[in-house]
Amino acid sequence: MKSNRNSEDPSSNRKGGTPFWEKMKPKAPSRPAARPASPEKRSSQRHAPEKGWDQVAQWYDQLVGDEGSDYHKNVIVPAVMKRLEPCLEGARVIDVCCGQGFVGKLLRQAGAARVHGVDASPQLISAAQKRNAADDKLTYEVADACQLGAWANGSYDVALCLMAVHDVPDLTGLFQNIARSLGDRGRALFVFMHPCFRMPKHSHWGWDAEQKIQYRRMDRYGSEAKIEITTHPGRKSSEHTIFYHRPLPSYVTSLSAAGLAITGCEELFSHRRSQVGPRSKAEHFAAEEFPMFLLWELRKCPALQ
Numbered sequence: 001m002k003s004n005r006n007s008e009d010p011s012s013n014r015k016g017g018t019p020f021w022e023k024m025k026p027k028a029p030s031r032p033a034a035r036p037a038s039p040e041k042r043s044s045q046r047h048a049p050e051k052g053w054d055q056v057a058q059w060y061d062q063l064v065g066d067e068g069s070d071y072h073k074n075v076i077v078p079a080v081m082k083r084l085e086p087c088l089e090g091a092r093v094i095d096v097c098c099g100q101g102f103v104g105k106l107l108r109q110a111g112a113a114r115v116h117g118v119d120a121s122p123q124l125i126s127a128a129q130k131r132n133a134a135d136d137k138l139t140y141e142v143a144d145a146c147q148l149g150a151w152a153n154g155s156y157d158v159a160l161c162l163m164a165v166h167d168v169p170d171l172t173g174l175f176q177n178i179a180r181s182l183g184d185r186g187r188a189l190f191v192f193m194h195p196c197f198r199m200p201k202h203s204h205w206g207w208d209a210e211q212k213i214q215y216r217r218m219d220r221y222g223s224e225a226k227i228e229i230t231t232h233p234g235r236k237s238s239e240h241t242i243f244y245h246r247p248l249p250s251y252v253t254s255l256s257a258a259g260l261a262i263t264g265c266e267e268l269f270s271h272r273r274s275q276v277g278p279r280s281k282a283e284h285f286a287a288e289e290f291p292m293f294l295l296w297e298l299r300k301c302p303a304l305q
C-alpha cells in the first residue's frame with residue numbers, strides 16, 4: 001500500500017520542521033499557463049509587480065530575521081558564500097528581489113564594498129532599511145526587477161537573486177536587467193526551488209510500503225504554471241503570493257535571451273533529517289537523493305548578446 005504526504009521535506013511530518021514555502025499552501029488548482037510568449041510579444045507586455053509579498057512582509061521579515069530562515073542559514077547561504085567568497089573583497093553587489101535584506105550584512109562582512117538591494121515590496125524594503133540602518137554601504141530601493149531601472153547600469157561585480165526567480169512574472173525581463181546591472185566581468189548567482197522536484201501542490205513525498213522506499217512524486221512538470229499560495233491556510237485572510245513554475249527550458253531560453261550563460265550548477269539538499277523510526281533510513285536516503293534547491297552561477301556571454 002502506498003501513501004502520500006503533501007510535504008516538501010521527508011521529515012517534516014515527523015519533526016515538526018516545515019519550510020516556509022510549504023506552510024504557504026496553494027490556494028486553488030492551477031491551470032497551465034500558456035507556453036512562453038515570443039520575445040516580440042513579451043516585450044510589449046507590462047507586468048505589474050505582484051503585491052503578494054507586501055501583504056506578507058511582516059510575517060516574512062520575522063521568519064527570516066537577521067540571519068535568514070532555517071534553510072537560508074543551513075543550505076542556501078553556505079553554498080552561496082562558498083562560491084562568492086573568493087570574489088567578494090571590494091565587490092559591488094546587487095541583491096535582486098532582496099526581500100528584507102538579511103544577506104546584505106553577510107556580504108559586507110565577507111568583504112563586499114557595497115550592497116544595493118531592490119525589491120518590489122515597499123514594506124520589505126522598509127524592513128531592510130531598518131535592519132541595516134547602521135551601514136551606509138547597504139542601500140535599498142523599491143523597484144520592479146522585471147522593468148528597466150536605474151540599478152541596471154553595468155556597475156556591479158556580483159548580482160545575487162535568492163529564492164525569487166519563481167516569484168516574478170517576467171523571467172526574461174528579470175534576467176535582462178540582471179545582465180544589464182553587471183559589468184562585463186560580472187557574475188550572477190541564483191538559488192531557487194528545484195523545478196524538477198519541487199512544485200507547490202504538485203510534488204509530494206510518498207511511501208512505498210512494499211519496497212520500503214520514500215519516493216518523490218511529481219504530478220506535473222513540463223508546462224508553465226501560475227500557482228496561488230495562501231500564506232496562512234487556517235485564517236480567513238486572503239493573503240497570498242504567486243509561485244511561477246517553469247520547466248528548465250523556460251529558464252535556459254530566458255537566460256540566453258538576456259545574454260547570460262550558466263557557468264556553474266549545484267543541487268542543494270535539505271539539511272533536515274527525521275527522528276529515528278521505522279522509515280527514517282529511507283527518509284534520510286530520500287533527503288540525500290532529491291534536491292530542494294538549484295544554484296546557478298552565470299556570466300555575461302558576448303556570443304549570446
Ligand SMILES: C[S@@+](CC[C@H](N)C(=O)[O-])C[C@H]1O[C@@H](n2cnc3c(N)ncnc32)[C@H](O)[C@@H]1O
Nearest residue numbers: 049053097098099119120121144145162164167
Ligand atoms: C521568497 S522572497 C525572497 C527574498 C530574499 N531574496 C530572501 O531570500 O529572503 C521573494 C521576493 O521576491 C520579491 N519580488 C517578487 N516579484 C518581484 C518583482 N517583480 N520585482 C522585485 N522583487 C520582486 C518579493 O517582494 C519578495 O521579497
